[in-house]
Amino acid sequence: MGQITLSGVTKRFGDVEVIPPLDLQIGDGEFVVFVGPSGCGKSTLLRLIAGLEDTSAGHISIDGRDATGLPPAKRGLAMVFQSYALYPHMTVRKNIAFPLRMAGMDKAEQDRRVEAAAKVLNLSSYLDRRPGQLSGGQRQRVAIGRAIVREPAAFLFDEPLSNLDAALRVGMRMEISELHEKLRTTMIYVTHDQVEAMTMADKIVVLNAGRIEQVGSPLELYRAPRNTFVAGFIGSPKMNLVTGPEAARFDAHTIGIRPEHIGVHPTMGDWRGVVGVSEHLGSDTFFHVHDTGLAPMMTVRAGGEVGLTHGDTVFLTPDATKIHRFDQNGIRL
């Protein structure tokens, strides 16, 4: 079980409305990612669900039960914090057992569950160390271990990977996804990194200034962003947004075209420009193209190695079927 429904949930800090009234359905067993730029209210929304902040208005229900006024411990949710929030004076074993101990579970059952969790998370040989003696990735796993022993209705993660280095981040991303496959428990995951959102989520919730811009699967958001904000936020590198006469030609105020949907040719094509910076990744090359008269800078992707360097003239041709059209309010047409 782990169904969470938010209806009209609002959060104000004094006069500042951080979360305007917001509705959201999270189904049992879903992996939901809240993504948005820094300061858009992702953590606040997560803390509202956890019960660490009081809602200013609206209702939260968990598994059909109204949880709006329930204290955090009674909601049956577990949270993994960005700082891990481990207890530094306790061993890993005691850290993981802490929620069980607080629940008054008997010692043998505590040990059994801690051992089981440690095995899942590859922590068995570190159980008698203290958090200070562990690496970042291991600490992260202890925090996850402390969450899973309680067998909660849902897991809440607040930017859990942002303190790890890039290689470790990719590894932990996989581990969390695998954990979700194994446990099939609802997970709500907050991140500002759209790559994490795209790779992990069943359902992405794009937030902007506390408002939900769009909810959908990663591919839905990629194929049909509902507005220019989502269009610019999802996908890497960012979608090119073009306004003016060229957009008018497509009967829109703004058109969006992803770097991977633009053809590159040295002598012929629709739009003429000059190559600026190029990023060679081996499999792909990304060019920044200037002086096209469309936007200050267009990003394009060329497969493999293309013999273009800084200052070369280049012609770009968009794939007409992959052009996104938006009206003057930035809403998809």
Place this chain on the structure above:
Amino acid sequence: MSTQASRSAARLMLSPAVLLLLVWMIVPLALTLWFSVQRYNLLTPDRSGFVWFANYAAFVTSPAFWLAILNTLLLVGGVLLITVTGGILIALLIDQPLWGQGVVRILVISPFFIMPPVAALIWKNMFFNPSNGLFAEALRGIGLAPFDFLGQAPLASIIVIVAWQWLPFATLILLTALQSLDSERLEAAEMDGANPWNRFRFIMLPHLARAITVVVLIQTIFLLGILVEILVTTNGGPGSESTTLTFLVYKEAILDSDVGTAAAGGVVAVILANIVAIFLMRAIGKNLDA
């Protein structure tokens, strides 16, 4: 300071200061040890000479000696108990966001700025005085007979005065420690189902361990030497009921003009202080390791 050259240069430059401190310490210590084995009474300057350990024997067998040791330990222990528990409670209280926080904090800290004899006199005359003190007035107000605090419970009264003086220090140290506690850790414990008492017991108290250790060690150093508060309130009495080791040494040296016995008492006091220090470091010193 990593290379051979810089290390020896550092040693060279430190040596004058170290030497000075060494002399400063060694000379008085040597003199005290020397006096402690001499017959040296200012009232009878003609009778002097080496007496072996007679001064020690006299000090240790004096009727007030064991009571003085007990009183010293009670004073130190009592003040530590009150200041640490009181300090934790007040720190928890003023860490809450409350109206007029700044003023409250200044008020809490102010006793520390009052010099000891003044504080002791205020307590003696304004609060404890059995005929016109505030406590006597309050007791009369609820229909009870006034209580002669300094006469009936002299040591307890002095413990209260000294604890009042040291409470701000403990509070200040514990408050800063409390403020350095990551709030996410408390929230994690809250989500883990810990009630307020368990959050205090399992998260805050371990976090405060190091600060409590610092408070205990620093206060012990100062509390072993408490003299003025006793001097201006009870003068060690009635009888020897509020005489501590420090006060006993003072009495021998100044009131009885017996420098020899006072020096022997001083050496005994130093030994006692070291026993207390070893005991404390054994008991709580490991909290100071990072």
